[in-house]
Amino acid sequence: MNHKTVIVKIGTSSLTDDSGKLDPEALQTHAEALTRLKQAGTRVVLVSSGAVAAGFHELGLTHRPCSLAEKQASAAIGQGHLVQRYREAFATHGEICAQVLLTRSDFDHRIRFLNALHTLQLLLERDIIPVINENDSVAGDEIRWGDNDILAALVAGLLQADWLLFVTDTDGLYTANPLDHPQAEKIRRIPPFHGSMPAQVDNSKSRLGSGGMRSKLIAARKASRAGIRVYIGTAGKTPGWMLDAVKGRGSGTYMDAEPRRSSRKEQWIAAHSRPRGHLKVDDGAAQALVERGKSLLPCGVVEVGGDFEAGEIVEVAGPDGTLGRGVARFSAPLLRRVKGWSTREISRLIPNHPEEVIHRNDWVSFRGEAPSTNRSPQEASR
Ligand SMILES: Nc1ncnc2c1ncn2[C@@H]1O[C@H](COP(=O)(O)OP(=O)(O)O)[C@@H](O)[C@H]1O
Numbered sequence: 001m002n003h004k005t006v007i008v009k010i011g012t013s014s015l016t017d018d019s020g021k022l023d024p025e026a027l028q029t030h031a032e033a034l035t036r037l038k039q040a041g042t043r044v045v046l047v048s049s050g051a052v053a054a055g056f057h058e059l060g061l062t063h064r065p066c067s068l069a070e071k072q073a074s075a076a077i078g079q080g081h082l083v084q085r086y087r088e089a090f091a092t093h094g095e096i097c098a099q100v101l102l103t104r105s106d107f108d109h110r111i112r113f114l115n116a117l118h119t120l121q122l123l124l125e126r127d128i129i130p131v132i133n134e135n136d137s138v139a140g141d142e143i144r145w146g147d148n149d150i151l152a153a154l155v156a157g158l159l160q161a162d163w164l165l166f167v168t169d170t171d172g173l174y175t176a177n178p179l180d181h182p183q184a185e186k187i188r189r190i191p192p193f194h195g196s197m198p199a200q201v202d203n204s205k206s207r208l209g210s211g212g213m214r215s216k217l218i219a220a221r222k223a224s225r226a227g228i229r230v231y232i233g234t235a236g237k238t239p240g241w242m243l244d245a246v247k248g249r250g251s252g253t254y255m256d257a258e259p260r261r262s263s264r265k266e267q268w269i270a271a272h273s274r275p276r277g278h279l280k281v282d283d284g285a286a287q288a289l290v291e292r293g294k295s296l297l298p299c300g301v302v303e304v305g306g307d308f309e310a311g312e313i314v315e316v317a318g319p320d321g322t323l324g325r326g327v328a329r330f331s332a333p334l335l336r337r338v339k340g341w342s343t344r345e346i347s348r349l350i351p352n353h354p355e356e357v358i359h360r361n362d363w364v365s366f367r368g369e370a371p372s373t374n375r376s377p378q379e380a381s382r
Pocket residue numbers: 010011012013014167168169170172173174175176177178179199200201202203204205206207208209210211212213214
């Protein structure tokens with residue numbers, strides 16, 4: 001049987017009571033809906049927030065923490081509670097779940113990226129529901145807005161999922177935040193978008209959530225580019241609501257997938273890895289790469305930035321801006337020496353050199369704009 005893979009991301013706002021603490025009943029309801037989805041023959045992966053909410057009171061706090069250290073300590077306490085609750089809730093339906101903690105940097109390193117993939121694949125093969133959260137207590141600067149929205153999109157790409165469902169406190173994307181704009185209207189369907197946001201989304205969020213709609217849209221765009229359909233909505237009233245949502249019968253917002261599903265290697269180059277350097281190329285090389293589907297040769301390179309080894313990712317810009325990313329076959333020092341040289345010159349002076357700076361098969365063009373969550377070294381320092 002060809003199982004569909006569905007990633008379900010549940011935000012803090014859908015897991016907590018009015019005091020901001022973990023709400024075991026809400027969790028039980030989600031577990032039931034997830035079980036229905038799974039028992040209908042779907043491979044289900046849960047990305048669940050809620051660790052901070054489940055832990056802050058035992059840290060002696062009366063409200064959700066604001067400082068990074070308190071959030072990390074709360075999550076360290078709460079993550080155990082959270083997973084224990086899921087284990088109990090799934091057990092009542094005869095299901096087993098397993099905790100998987102990831103950080104963004106796990107997706108940067110090809111080996112860790114593949115290790116995460118193999119772990120998740122084996123769990124799914126053995127009929128176990130992975131329950132993923134960010135590894136908050138070690139994530140450092142990675143705990144910021146929308147972590148789990150982006151993490152869910154990365155996991156969806158990793159597993160080449162069919163669907164990514166965002167369960168939140170608002171039943172879809174509205175033309176503006178409905179809390180501040182009561183006349184805002186729900187947008188039922190969004191096509192894949194490249195440039196500006198398809199609605200007014202500021203950084204406002206629910207009382208307890210961290211990314212708001214903006215981070216969900218950025219994550220949705222990432223998933224859509226990888227060929228994954230996205231749904232954003234609230235938890236439905238019946239246990240079959242997730243199943244209905246993936247059949248197109250949800251009341252929230254749907255985002256279409258780009259028609260072409262990108263390969264895991266393309267995803268890793270374009271979206272997961274952090275570029276270790278940047279190259280500036282001339283107009284001819286830019287056209288060869290983007291329009292004619294050719295490899296990048298040393299003669300087209302005009303500038304080399306960063307300190308990368310052969311085999312690492314570099315971002316490439318032409319005279320009119322960023323073009324894409326690829327795996328460099330030259331180290332930065334060697335490329336600085338040979339940039340602008342013809343292949344014949346290089347062959348004469350440097351034996352056993354690779355012919356291409358970036359081979360066609362290791363290249364991904366950006367269509368419209370660069371990925372938003374993996375900043376290049378230059379972007380990161382801005
Ligand atoms: N255009 C919009 N449409 C819907 N919700 C919006 C919009 N702009 C901002 N929001 C806010 O996004 C919040 C949901 O995001 P967030 O708090 O991060 O939830 P979660 O904890 O589920 O991840 C909503 O409570 C809403 O206030």
